[in-house]
Amino acid sequence: MASTTERGYGNEHQKMRAQIKRDVVDPGLGYCWRCGRWIDPAKPWDLGHDDHDRSTYRGPECRPCNRGTRRRDRQERRPPRRWVL
């Protein structure tokens, strides 16, 4: 029977993520493999792939790292505005 999970990014990924969630992140043992920050089980996180080998999982990855937004966030942070009255 053909299934919808045969596209390479379905069943395996789901299973792996569920396992890491249960064994690592939920007990509070998860750290982002990129930046080393602790992953809060209450917050969204992703299962990160190796940059060079998309078939290899590196581990839990925090949202800012997974979305590649951390560096941009830092650049966008501006000093508090000074109001001239």
Ligand SMILES: [Zn+2]
């Ligand atoms: Zn991170």
